[in-house]
Amino acid sequence: MLVKWPYQTSDMREPATASPLLALTGITKRFLGVTALNGVSFELRRGEVHALCGENGAGKSTLMKILSGQLQPDAGEIVYKGAPVRFASTPQAQAAGVAMIHQELNLVPHLSVAENIFLAREPRRGPFIDRRRLHAESRRCLDRLGVDIAPQAIVRTLSVAQRQMVEIAKALSIDAEVLIMDEPTSSLTESETELLFKVIAELRRAGVALVYISHRLDEMARIVDRVTVLRDGRHVSTGDFAASSVDEVVERMVGRALEDKFPPPTRVPSSEVLLSVRGLARRGVFEDVGFELRRGEILGFAGLMGAGRTEVARAVFGADLPDTGTVRLGGEALQIRSPRDAIRHGIAYLSEDRKGHGLALNMTVAHNVSLANMAGVANALGFIRFEREASVAQRYIDSLAIRTPSTRQAVRLLSGGNQQKVVIAKWLFRDSRVLFFDEPTRGIDVGAKYAIYKLLDELAAQGIGVVLISSELPEILGMTDRVAVFHAGRLRTVLDTRHTDQEEVMQHASGLAATETP
């Protein structure tokens, strides 16, 4: 089941009440001389889902952090339920009924679901935790969401989607009237997204005001009432979502008309096999995976979450060692025992988890860019040539349009999309013959996405073999030459992108189609 949603379903949309529950006016916030927000206004009504759109670094997260008490504005006013307020801290905002669910979920992995929901607010009997009430009340919150999670379950054992439900349950337990969701669907599968949307509709009916931040404009159409667009820290527009098309929203976000989602291909895939993988297996993770990557082509890896796409890429790269299988590059059999070996042979892997696996967040932009290719900025004795390192970083800042005050900025201070560009720059600087891109556009705005697509095409045009792992089917279909479809740890088939469609790919990905030998 995928896409082509009815633009909107009537049962999810009842008119929201008109009086604003919350109004932010003239909010200004500066960070060390950089103006993140400049006189931004934002209004929220009871029982509406209000989308907040903008490119990376437009100020969405900053605005919501101010609303939820994590940051203090330099100027501006917040009026909540008719009275001016200033939330000095998150607990203070929560006490007033404003809760935020972060992209990186904030749960304690080793505690149970119930303990997380009532963390620091545990029901007590005397000095002891009242376990019975703790579990009963957690149960009640979870039931309201209609999700089947045991209050006793340890959070570490839950899927990302379940953890998100726990976060929402936590918000419900404090009787949140304003709920802010930052990229809630970015790591959910289709069916999990479906469940989330049901929950959102439910909350909306109950009168909760929801702020919804997402880069997936297509899915917004189903749940969003109004949309506010920010650009460069300024308010651009607010209006009914139904009245404005997705394209219009995108235009307002980037400040110009966007012709195409995908660049026209300039690459010409050759028939020469560059990378050949045979009989690759990791016990319990994936079995008997074999595929060929040709010079100058973009090969897609499609499949549902947990199908084994990322795991296969990591095994080829040496990040996890496979139990069996052979990898040949340009006809030569490789012994890859670590990422170091793979990189030496010209294979690079750009991880889907940029904060966990991609970046040294405390280090500077320049230091991150050079990390995979120190020899490229150092002399023969291993002494770093700083001017060279800075000029290399500057080159990529210019060519990838990375928004940073300087090459010496710590990466942790950049916005998500710009962080992603730094990771990409790191691998571009390390000349490679094969590049695995795992979800390169996740959490990235439309303008930047286009730039990354163009880059993938250019790399392939230079004769590099590119593997694009993506959960977004339109991206797979728009950008690849062939697509390898995974299901449950097996490579089901390899399709020619020109002669396939979403339905066929989904059938293989969900295991419905008969298996073909790839």
Add this chain to the structure above:
Amino acid sequence: MNDKQKDLFQKFAALASLFGLTIVFAFVSDAFLTVGNGMTVALQVTSIAYLGIGATCVIITGGIDLSVGAILALSGVVSALAVKAGAPVPAGMLAGVLVGALCGVVNGVAVTWLRLPPFIATLGMMLVARGVALQITDAKAIGSLGDSFAEIGNGSLWRVATVGADGFPDVSFPGIPYPVLLMVLLAVAVAVMLNRTTLGRHLYAIGSNSEAARLSGVNVRGVTLFAYVLSGTLAGLTGCVLASRLVTAQPSEGLMYELDAIAAAVIGGTSLSGGVGTISGTVIGAFVIGILRNGLNMGGVSAFTQQIVIGMVILLTVWIDQMRHRR
């Protein structure tokens, strides 16, 4: 403020407190601000500085080395025993340093290949090294090691002295003690390694995000191992220099020195969560501790009170550091 400026600020704060202490103690005691006492302080600081330089590298990778105090004792007695057994002094000292390096290898292997938490691995080494040192000496000090053994710890460069009429030397300039010279050389060499070389960059990268470093092709195990070997080697060197200074090797030498080393690094702005730290900061930190001890001594403050003061200084510095980062 970018990170470079923050770094400067941190150093400036530590440096300012160093000057502050010097001024206060100069008022308390007339003998404090003299060339002779300056050299004494520098000499006393050397041990903390050697160990602190090693500790800084280990802490930058996100680890910790608790074994340096014990390794120091073991290395000292090994070199003394070797010399007693007839080995020439340089060979005996080399043996001591190598024992330290070997302990560092064991620490590094335990942390990287056996994947033990650094705290546990080096805690084990602390007990083992101390135990061995006590065992091979029967818990007795080894004395009368001879003049040549004392040279490196007590000699100095550019010492100007004339033998007076009474037969005693008349010192017009005490010279620069060899241990102080060694400290400067080590500090410069390791600072250059950390700042300017690929190896140093990899140390920071591992401390900042070891998985990202591994996936970027950094030899995480090798580089981490290097940090522990460096720390062990420097501990071995400290043991030899200290034994030479006292012309005695004690198996109970260097008790709690590992904590001084860690404190020096932390006062100097090294973060225990890894990825942050400088040698210049650590050297300043070592001097803060050394001057506090020396000044309090001259002011007649008891050893117990000194501990209390130094403990509070550590808490205060780290608290200020945390406050600054939280903003």
